Amino acid sequence: MPKRIERCLPALVSLGAVALGVLIALAVLQPPDHEGATLGKVLEALPDSGVSNPVTAVLLNFRAFDTLLEVGVLLLTLIAVWALDLRLPGAETLPASPLFSSLLRVSGPLLVLVAGYLLWVGASAPGGAFQAGAVLAGGCLLLRLAGLWHPPAVILRWAVSVGLLVFLATALAMPFLTGGLLQYPPAAAGIWILLIETAATVSIAAILTSLFIAREPGEPRR
Amino acid sequence: MIEWFVDGLVGLMLLWLAWQALTSADLLRAVAMFVVFGLLVAIAWTRLGAPDVAIAEAAIGAGLTGALLLITIRRLQDQRRAGVPDERHAETD
Numbered sequence: 630m631p632k633r634i635e636r637c638l639p640a641l642v643s644l645g646a647v648a649l650g651v652l653i654a655l656a657v658l659q660p661p662d663h664e665g666a667t668l669g670k671v672l673e674a675l676p677d678s679g680v681s682n683p684v685t686a687v688l689l690n691f692r693a694f695d696t697l698l699e700v701g702v703l704l705l706t707l708i709a710v711w712a713l714d715l716r717l718p719g720a721e722t723l724p725a726s727p728l729f730s731s732l733l734r735v736s737g738p739l740l741v742l743v744a745g746y747l748l749w750v751g752a753s754a755p756g757g758a759f760q761a762g763a764v765l766a767g768g769c770l771l772l773r774l775a776g777l778w779h780p781p782a783v784i785l786r787w788a789v790s791v792g793l794l795v796f797l798a799t800a801l802a803m804p805f806l807t808g809g810l811l812q813y814p815p816a817a818a819g820i821w822i823l824l825i826e827t828a829a830t831v832s833i834a835a836i837l838t839s840l841f842i843a844r845e846p847g848e849p850r851r
Numbered sequence: 852m853i854e855w856f857v858d859g860l861v862g863l864m865l866l867w868l869a870w871q872a873l874t875s876a877d878l879l880r881a882v883a884m885f886v887v888f889g890l891l892v893a894i895a896w897t898r899l900g901a902p903d904v905a906i907a908e909a910a911i912g913a914g915l916t917g918a919l920l921l922i923t924i925r926r927l928q929d930q931r932r933a934g935v936p937d938e939r940h941a942e943t944d
Contacts, residue, residue, distance in 0.1 A: 684903045747906070755902035763910035770918055837915055841922070 679818025762833025792832025
């Protein structure tokens with residue numbers, strides 16, 4: 630990069646940042662002119678969605694296609710990281726300490742419980758697959774730091790992809806059941822959403838943990 | 852009145868923490884600031900009435916990203932100790 634451009638870079642970057650800030654401020658200050666209508670429609674259709682939390686209803690039912698793509702993007706990211714082959718050094722474990730292992734003994738089961746609760750409660754209150762998956766990934770990382778994370782490669786590969794597979798299978802099954810892509814039968818919508826979210830939670834946790842490790846499973850340590 | 856005070860305090864602290872995280876010369880300190888920043892953003896989301904986003908922010912923004920940044924610092928230190936040339940210095944023309 631030429632020296633002259635490099636010298637102007639901080640000024641250019643701050644100019645861009647200020648412009649973006651002004652744009653965001655303008656957007657925030659603008660009174661919403663359609664929010665009422667959209668929110669009204671969501672609340673109107675809420676009883677048919679299978680869940681009582683409007684956020685989950687939008688993410689997993691009304692706009693389920695977006696969420697399907699999001700789960701796919703997460704998996705693609707992981708595949709890209711594995712393909713990059715970063716050649717990172719071996720496992721980084723914390724030195725064994727009684728404090729850490731007793732913390733792990735208490736917090737490990739607790740994190741699994743919290744993740745399960747967040748997944749279940751997502752139907753009626755704030756929570757859901759992404760939050761549950763992130764909490765579960767935190768637990769997996771604790772295991773990893775303690776040097777106790779050794780999932781067989783086959784299981785890990787299934788874990789990272791099961792979310793997208795279940796979501797896709799649902800999407801493909803729905804045209805035969807209801808005639809619409811990702812349009813669940815209203816009576817059983819809650820079960821379908823829970824099924825997808827459970828699979829997505831496992832995948833999100835496995836993907837986030839694998840992104841952290843950034844090494845393809847089954848590869849020999851360098 | 853008290854709500855305005857709390858919201859204003861959170862907003863000002865966010866700006867200050869963001870500045871500290873970006874300008875701190877000590878990377879470990881910058882990461883610590885970033886994690887606290889993430890937790891405060893979660894509080895801000897709660898105050899804005901978006902608890903779903905707040906949970907995700909606390910878990911992913913503060914927790915996982917903080918851990919990721921910490922491990923990156925460690926790997927950078929390992930590389931430097933192993934004598935891998937720093938790319939920033941190699942790039943200058």
